[in-house]
Amino acid sequence: MTVPADPHRVVLFDTTLRDGEQSPGIALNTAEKLEIAHQLGRLGVDVIEAGFPIASPGDFAAVQAIARADLEGGPVVAALARAQAGDIDRAGEAIRDAAAQGRGRIHTFISTSDIHIEHQMRNTRADVLEGAKAAVAHARSLVGDVEFSPMDATRSDPEFTAQVLQVAIDEGATTINVPDTVGYATPDEYAAFLTRLYALTPGLRDVVLSVHCHDDLGLAVPNTLAGLGAGARQVECAVNGLGERAGNTALEEIIMLLHTRRDLLGYTTGAVTTEIARTSRLVSRLTGYAVQPNKAIVGRNAFSHESGIHQDGVLKDRSTFEIMDPASVGIDDAEQLVLGKHSGRAALKDALEKLGYRLDGQALRQAFDTFKEVADRKKQVTAMDLEALVADELRADADGAAFSLVSYTVEVRSDDRPPHASVVIESPDGGRVSGGFTGDGPVDALFRALDSAVAVDARLREYRVEAVTGGQDALAQVSVVVELGTAGSALRTQLPGVERGERVTGAGQAVDTDTIRASAIAYLRALNAGVAAIAAARPDDAPLTDPGP
Incomplete structure (x- = not known):
């Protein structure tokens, strides 16, 4: 350049x-x-x-x-x-x-x-x-x-x-x-x-x-x-x-x-500033790294006003306490696009194109099926919901030959009996395996049941649930980080590298109106990511001691 x-x-x-x-x-x-x-x-x-x-x-x-x-x-x-x-x-x-x-x-x-x-x-x-x-x-x-x-x-x-x-x-x-x-x-x-x-x-x-x-x-x-x-x-x-x-x-x-x-500094860039908020949300969803509420520019509180004096000033003239228009970073547009269960495929395609997603053929059909399923459980599907759903569809398509959830049940019992979860998953070779376990709570039981089915030693490092938008019917976005260690027999056959006592990190995210289901899928994706990291290890297995500038 x-x-x-x-x-x-x-x-x-x-x-x-x-x-x-x-x-x-x-x-x-x-x-x-x-x-x-x-x-x-x-x-x-x-x-x-x-x-x-x-x-x-x-x-x-x-x-x-x-x-x-x-x-x-x-x-x-x-x-x-x-x-x-x-x-x-x-x-x-x-x-x-x-x-x-x-x-x-x-x-x-x-x-x-x-x-x-x-x-x-x-x-x-x-x-x-x-x-x-x-x-x-x-x-x-x-x-x-x-x-x-x-x-x-x-x-x-x-x-x-x-x-x-x-x-x-x-x-x-x-x-x-x-x-x-x-x-x-x-x-x-x-x-x-x-x-x-x-x-x-x-x-x-x-x-x-x-x-x-x-x-x-x-x-x-x-x-x-x-x-x-x-x-x-x-x-x-x-x-x-x-x-x-x-x-x-x-x-x-x-x-x-x-x-x-720019009035003081005089510099210019080629940035389309109205794409900033969307970019931030996308990266946050795909990485599982939440944006802190008070983060400059893209935090959810960046343009919020709690003080009565500030609220009064902003209602009279936004410039009293805002040095940037929220629309200039793409925030105001996040909730303007709304679809419902009666919206058709053409409306969905148009909405996705406005968000920058160009889907046709099978990809559009899959997105539409997912949209209709969610719309039946949710009164309104907003632009932020659509972004989350499309990102989740892409994750599902990228999973390929990996462990996938077939079914699950979680029984929340009385105070003196801990919750119990049972799962059935499909393994990379197409077979099905099941697992069951009790835990301190329904999510803990579910994760332990998945560990049992996959036959892997996984330690949960992070578990986070966030609502994509507001309301009781909001989509739940679940992020999971696991540390994968010495595997049981099911993985040992496929991934002998795990037997050396290595521990690798895997992250997974999922979106659903059902928090428990989203948790199960996110956890499995984290396990899949850890498995993939081991399988994709460089042949010489030499550590990269220089991470870069």
């Missing part, structure tokens, strides 16, 4: 599908990642970092699918790679289709801080210089758009970092990203560091300077803004601020900061 012709234009680089997915408990499948990528295209993101192809066959498949997709706006599709030939080859292969259209990028990185060089990489500064040179040259031989990052840059010696950056630029890097990998810098410190790099690196002004900030000290957005002030024109961020540890710069926050205070 060349330096933007407009000096005030800021490039939006979204890393939800790479750094965001590294958040504990998130395990998106290819269909879910593709759905998020399509929505990021509608949002107007310039670059989508689709994943880390060397990490696993599943990650490679997801990056490749996104690179092959016809995404709205034609964003660049980037793949992350360590400064190693094997990583770079795998990344180049994954984004080959996008690169053929001039929208593929390899993002390669190596640490430059002495802390990482000595204690993590166990090599020398000379090794880092040579590694950066070879990596960028190799990546440039595969694609025309190469991004380079000196990991842990803000704890690095600026003179040495400048040497590494100049080497990367000389070898053809088109974007230089200077990450605050551990969220250590303050805004003034970060701006001064970037200014120093400009002074020490002759070629830095001829490429795009990017900033990637983590939120360990709550300074990701302020540091990103400071980076723009120092000359950066690409910002790396994630929807809802997802990412390693405390997360990354929140995409929605930086977009609306630049949009709302």
Whole structure:
């Protein structure tokens, strides 16, 4: 990517599908990642970092699918790679289709801080210089758009970092990203560091300077803004601020900061701000990570007013206590679209298209069947309900050869007899197995019965229930995170890797008007995700010690 012709234009680089997915408990499948990528295209993101192809066959498949997709706006599709030939080859292969259209990028990185060089990489500064040179040259031989990052840059010696950056630029890097990998810098410190790099690196002004900030000290957005002030024109961020540890710069926050205070800052982006709320809801549903109520821009309280003085002012003129119109981020539209049980297939298709979902044939028939089933139990189906239902249908389609729920019963007994649950599930080979168990409550009994049927040692790490919309007939959205360990005989035959005592995390979500049923499906999906993670493990089984910038 060349330096933007407009000096005030800021490039939006979204890393939800790479750094965001590294958040504990998130395990998106290819269909879910593709759905998020399509929505990021509608949002107007310039670059989508689709994943880390060397990490696993599943990650490679997801990056490749996104690179092959016809995404709205034609964003660049980037793949992350360590400064190693094997990583770079795998990344180049994954984004080959996008690169053929001039929208593929390899993002390669190596640490430059002495802390990482000595204690993590166990090599020398000379090794880092040579590694950066070879990596960028190799990546440039595969694609025309190469991004380079000196990991842990803000704890690095600026003179040495400048040497590494100049080497990367000389070898053809088109974007230089200077990450605050551990969220250590303050805004003034970060701006001064970037200014120093400009002074020490002759070629830095001829490429795009990017900033990637983590939120360990709550300074990701302020540091990103400071980076723009120092000359950066690409910002790396994630929807809802997802990412390693405390997360990354929140995409929605930086977009609306630049949009709302353009009078002061003067920056522009290509973002379609009315897609922000929908993007946030989609990512929250698919990852199982709830948005905190008081989260800026997209939290449910972001435009709510409890104080009588505030309410009075807003009723008279919204600008008294609101600096942004809720409609500008797409919030007012969430409940305007309403369907009922008498709505036909054409009405459903039209409603889905307004939400950005284009379904035809069998996919539309399945969606309509699900919609009618829910509409019989729910008086009105809103836009938010439809989004949740479509996302749930996509999850069901992506399950493929996995454990699926056939039937369940839960008996809630008297005070002196605990609840008992029985389940029948279909296994990947098409056979049926059953299980039964008692528990402290109906959901606990249900989960234990599922463990018994699947014959797996699973520990429940998170269980969360939220209403998609208000009302007694609201759809329940259930999110489950499990830790999967040594399996019983049913799984041991299929997945011998589990016997080594490994524990992997799986996440699952489901939507239904019946909370118990949604809980059962979400739990099974979490088990399936854990099983898939084991089955898709890289052949060499070597840990990826470098998670990326």
